[in-house]
Amino acid sequence: MSLLFSHVTVKVNDCTVRFFACGIPKESTDLENYVMYNQFIEDICEETEVCVHTDSYLYGEGFLNVATPTEIAYFTIRHSDDPTFLERCKKISSSDFKFTHCPEELFGQDFIQM
Numbered sequence: 001m002s003l004l005f006s007h008v009t010v011k012v013n014d015c016t017v018r019f020f021a022c023g024i025p026k027e028s029t030d031l032e033n034y035v036m037y038n039q040f041i042e043d044i045c046e047e048t049e050v051c052v053h054t055d056s057y058l059y060g061e062g063f064l065n066v067a068t069p070t071e072i073a074y075f076t077i078r079h080s081d082d083p084t085f086l087e088r089c090k091k092i093s094s095s096d097f098k099f100t101h102c103p104e105e106l107f108g109q110d111f112i113q114m
Helices: 035-042 069-081
Strands: 002-012 015-022 048-060 064-066 090-101
Touching (some): 002 035, 002 090, 015 035
Parallel strands (some): 002 064
Antiparallel strands (some): 002 015, 002 048
């Protein structure tokens, strides 16, 4: 069994956050369930362009499954303990997307924390 996950880099101006995500995020709504993303976005006080880069990987071999949040937590710990962890995974793609973050539109909404 192989697990599909992505290493995500979110950038606004000179500020950057990196984290692992299930599957391959393709738009901003795919990131809304991640604590690191939400904490990063909450600090943005004005309308701004957000740039997202994803490197997608397979961990293991065989039948493809999208990594679960529990498996993402494991990968995060593993990468923290061993920065070369991603070198043992198979990189399958990279992608980029941008969106405009407008804090006024989000006023009063709650985020699901993962």
